[in-house]
Amino acid sequence: MTNKETNLQFRLAARPVGMVKDSDWQQVEEPLRELADGEMLVKVLYLSLDPAMRGWMNDAKSYIRPVGIGEVMRAGGIGVVVESKSSRFAVGDYVQGGTGVQRYWIGPADDKSVGFRKVDAKLAPLPTYLNTLGMPGLTAYFGLIESGQPKAGETVVVSGAAGAVGQTVGQVAKQLGCRVVGIAGGTEKCDFVVDQLGFDACIDYKGGSVKDGLKQHCPDGVDVYFDNVGGEILDTVLTRINMKARIVICGAISQYNNTTPVKGPANYLSLLVNRARMEGIVVFDYADRYHLGIAQLGQWMKEGKIHSKEDIVQGLENFPQALNMLFEGKNFGKLVLQVASE
Amino acid sequence: MTNKETNLQFRLAARPVGMVKDSDWQQVEEPLRELADGEMLVKVLYLSLDPAMRGWMNDAKSYIRPVGIGEVMRAGGIGVVVESKSSRFAVGDYVQGGTGVQRYWIGPADDKSVGFRKVDAKLAPLPTYLNTLGMPGLTAYFGLIESGQPKAGETVVVSGAAGAVGQTVGQVAKQLGCRVVGIAGGTEKCDFVVDQLGFDACIDYKGGSVKDGLKQHCPDGVDVYFDNVGGEILDTVLTRINMKARIVICGAISQYNNTTPVKGPANYLSLLVNRARMEGIVVFDYADRYHLGIAQLGQWMKEGKIHSKEDIVQGLENFPQALNMLFEGKNFGKLVLQVASE
Numbered sequence: 001m002t003n004k005e006t007n008l009q010f011r012l013a014a015r016p017v018g019m020v021k022d023s024d025w026q027q028v029e030e031p032l033r034e035l036a037d038g039e040m041l042v043k044v045l046y047l048s049l050d051p052a053m054r055g056w057m058n059d060a061k062s063y064i065r066p067v068g069i070g071e072v073m074r075a076g077g078i079g080v081v082v083e084s085k086s087s088r089f090a091v092g093d094y095v096q097g098g099t100g101v102q103r104y105w106i107g108p109a110d111d112k113s114v115g116f117r118k119v120d121a122k123l124a125p126l127p128t129y130l131n132t133l134g135m136p137g138l139t140a141y142f143g144l145i146e147s148g149q150p151k152a153g154e155t156v157v158v159s160g161a162a163g164a165v166g167q168t169v170g171q172v173a174k175q176l177g178c179r180v181v182g183i184a185g186g187t188e189k190c191d192f193v194v195d196q197l198g199f200d201a202c203i204d205y206k207g208g209s210v211k212d213g214l215k216q217h218c219p220d221g222v223d224v225y226f227d228n229v230g231g232e233i234l235d236t237v238l239t240r241i242n243m244k245a246r247i248v249i250c251g252a253i254s255q256y257n258n259t260t261p262v263k264g265p266a267n268y269l270s271l272l273v274n275r276a277r278m279e280g281i282v283v284f285d286y287a288d289r290y291h292l293g294i295a296q297l298g299q300w301m302k303e304g305k306i307h308s309k310e311d312i313v314q315g316l317e318n319f320p321q322a323l324n325m326l327f328e329g330k331n332f333g334k335l336v337l338q339v340a341s342e
Numbered sequence: 343m344t345n346k347e348t349n350l351q352f353r354l355a356a357r358p359v360g361m362v363k364d365s366d367w368q369q370v371e372e373p374l375r376e377l378a379d380g381e382m383l384v385k386v387l388y389l390s391l392d393p394a395m396r397g398w399m400n401d402a403k404s405y406i407r408p409v410g411i412g413e414v415m416r417a418g419g420i421g422v423v424v425e426s427k428s429s430r431f432a433v434g435d436y437v438q439g440g441t442g443v444q445r446y447w448i449g450p451a452d453d454k455s456v457g458f459r460k461v462d463a464k465l466a467p468l469p470t471y472l473n474t475l476g477m478p479g480l481t482a483y484f485g486l487i488e489s490g491q492p493k494a495g496e497t498v499v500v501s502g503a504a505g506a507v508g509q510t511v512g513q514v515a516k517q518l519g520c521r522v523v524g525i526a527g528g529t530e531k532c533d534f535v536v537d538q539l540g541f542d543a544c545i546d547y548k549g550g551s552v553k554d555g556l557k558q559h560c561p562d563g564v565d566v567y568f569d570n571v572g573g574e575i576l577d578t579v580l581t582r583i584n585m586k587a588r589i590v591i592c593g594a595i596s597q598y599n600n601t602t603p604v605k606g607p608a609n610y611l612s613l614l615v616n617r618a619r620m621e622g623i624v625v626f627d628y629a630d631r632y633h634l635g636i637a638q639l640g641q642w643m644k645e646g647k648i649h650s651k652e653d654i655v656q657g658l659e660n661f662p663q664a665l666n667m668l669f670e671g672k673n674f675g676k677l678v679l680q681v682a683s684e
């Protein structure tokens with residue numbers, strides 16, 4: 001590593017209205033500076049692209065402060081330490097943390113806002129740490145178990161079934177003895193979650209009526225609905241819930257680029273009729289138990305009981321288009337941007 | 343009592359569209375028949391008029407079967423036994439049960455679908471048994487405590503604050519050590535819940551902005567929202583909830599006469615941001631503990647800690663107009679129709 005190399009950063013240039021446009025980003029290329037004591041230089045290998053990133057770009061009160069105009073876009077990533085003036089990490093260590101959307105991360109190795117921790121490249125492919133063994137997997141695991149509280153024999157429905165969170169929700173629910181029905185867009189995704197991930201059925205919302213699909217595949221109604229999409233699909237599932245059903249609100253990807261107000265669930269009074277509940281979850285709340293979730297998910301992966309599916313797009317320069325794939329339903333599996341080779 | 347008297351019944355003639363019209367009712371006057379063994383004749387004194395009755399008139403799946411066309415309209419009531427061929431109740435007993443909207447109830451004294459039980463007219467005025475010591479009071483008591491789970495020092499907001507359920511929700515929350523803010527229509531209702539019932543504040547939704555009122559009166563945010571109204575008010579409260587807030591969905595009176603689809607809560611993603619939950623409740627689920635609720639509410643009433651406010655309209659013939667008062671926000675306190683004098 002020499003400081004003749006340059007860093008490339010994607011900074012937030014403007015707060016997007018609706019879908020993110022190229023002009024909402026500012027690409028900045030600048031030379032890498034020298035390290036101070038306690039600092040390290042991380043070459044970013046993989047970035048996690050997540051629906052939540054769209055929310056971080058809005059100037060609105062949320063569970064995390066918005067990315068400021070002119071700031072490097074926030075993103076979780078995995079990289080390799082290429083230079084270190086810290087005893088914390090050594091050159092060659094693979095690390096995971098909030099690298100941001102850039103080619104290199106540079107700063108104090110113990111920066112708490114970035115929260116680097118080592119990952120073991122021998123235990124699992126690196127992208128897996130951004131998926132099943134990362135935030136999406138933990139969101140699925142804790143959200144389903146803690147808020148969804150599925151019991152063996154119950155019917156669990158999950159939207160965004162082939163997506164990062166949905167794929168693990170369904171597989172964990174199967175491990176818990178539930179009937180699992182996914183909702184996804186397109187036959188390829190639907191076939192995948194049934195054939196490869198072991199879901200009992202999957203409803204193709206692009207290819208037919210979700211209502212009919214629920215009638216067919218959930219003959220005993222819906223006990224747990226894990227919602228990643230909001231909008232019409234949430235409203236349709238609400239018409240099929242059972243008494244004391246639990247709806248886990250994890251996201252609402254159908255609504256994130258709205259320029260009109262969010263579509264509220266018009267059928268929410270089904271909660272009343274069915275004494276059901278709808279609860280929002282954010283993975284950060286389970287931080288003190290992440291290790292337990294990772295241990296269980298890792299064990300199931302090792303035993304071949306659950307699988308991890310990533311959709312890897314190449315090249316940092318493709319970040320803007322890659323991010324928008326999420327909102328067009330174009331990714332197939334957890335969306336990861338590969339920034340560099342190991 | 344002689345069988346020369348006639349019964350007057352309000353039967354459902356048509357399923358209403360929007361507000362209930364006079365033509366949706368059929369008034370039937372017919373002679374009273376002789377009693378068979380095991381039967382009794384009850385002279386109805388008071389009928390409970392409730393927002394839920396509007397739902398029972400729709401041909402839709404709900405927590406209770408719809409009233410059929412041509413059937414006597416369902417209603418809870420209190421009456422006095424005027425003739426009895428049953429050992430279960432004696433002439434002069436005051437009884438409470440599903441009398442229906444009629445001048446007399448006649449049938450087997452042990453009819454489970456009606457569920458008559460004795461009430462003690464010496465312990466409390468009879469209308470109180472349709473309010474604080476009846477379904478509204480029990481809905482408030484169990485819904486607030488079981489689903490709202492308020493803790494001392496927390497802020498509880500309740501809409502329909504001067505209504506049947508709301509008045510008891512607020513007073514019970516005060517007994518539990520909460521800060522209580524009501525939402526009601528008009529200064530008279532607002533003054534009443536603050537001055538007479540001891541709420542800490544009340545927001546007049548007709549006289550100003552609910553949002554501003556919440557900012558002013560809930561400086562620490564909202565921990566529990568007990569919702570009787572739905573619509574815009576629910577949406578506004580959603581913008582002010584705290585982390586881990588509990589929203590109790592008890593009703594949505596603003597939406598019951600809609601001819602357009604129900605307005606879903608557009609701000610429901612506040613549940614996600616705040617890891618909050620929204621849960622529907624129906625009082626029937628607590629039937630095995632009604633006696634505990636009545637004992638506690640009765641004790642508080644006896645000690646003068648909570649009060650009961652009824653709005654009593656005279657005359658069975660005024661039933662259609664009286665019922666519509668609920669949806670126009672015209673009742674002040676629990677709405678009761680007095681059918682006859684004791």
